[in-house]
Amino acid sequence: MTSEEMDRYESQLGSPPAMTARGYPVMISSIQRKEVTEITLGKIKGWGRARPQMWKGKPYWTATVTYPTTSLFGTFDTEGMAIISGNRVLEWRYTGSGEEIP
Numbered sequence: 001m002t003s004e005e006m007d008r009y010e011s012q013l014g015s016p017p018a019m020t021a022r023g024y025p026v027m028i029s030s031i032q033r034k035e036v037t038e039i040t041l042g043k044i045k046g047w048g049r050a051r052p053q054m055w056k057g058k059p060y061w062t063a064t065v066t067y068p069t070t071s072l073f074g075t076f077d078t079e080g081m082a083i084i085s086g087n088r089v090l091e092w093r094y095t096g097s098g099e100e101i102p
Contacts, residue, residue, distance in 0.1 A: 009059035016050040030089035
């Protein structure tokens with residue numbers, strides 16, 4: 001998101017999600033509620049920083065996690081992105097493809 005967009009959408013975005021030593025509580029809660037099943041807290045290798053991003057024409061905060069996943073090609077690290085509004089994760093998406101994470 002550009003600085004111009006940040007200025008325009010600042011009131012809609014609100015404050016960025018809080019980060020603790022364990023990660024983002026909003027994302028941890030979403031994982032614990034099983035809103036995403038491919039990502040578990042024990043598998044997370046790293047937490048990305050929160051960033052403002054336009055998604056479906058609206059401003060949201062996003063933050064990423066890196067975790068291992070297994071496919072036909074073996075096990076490899078992938079990155080998942082949480083789309084956050086207020087104190088809630090609305091969607092989990094793969095950062096590369098934008099597809100929904102199960």
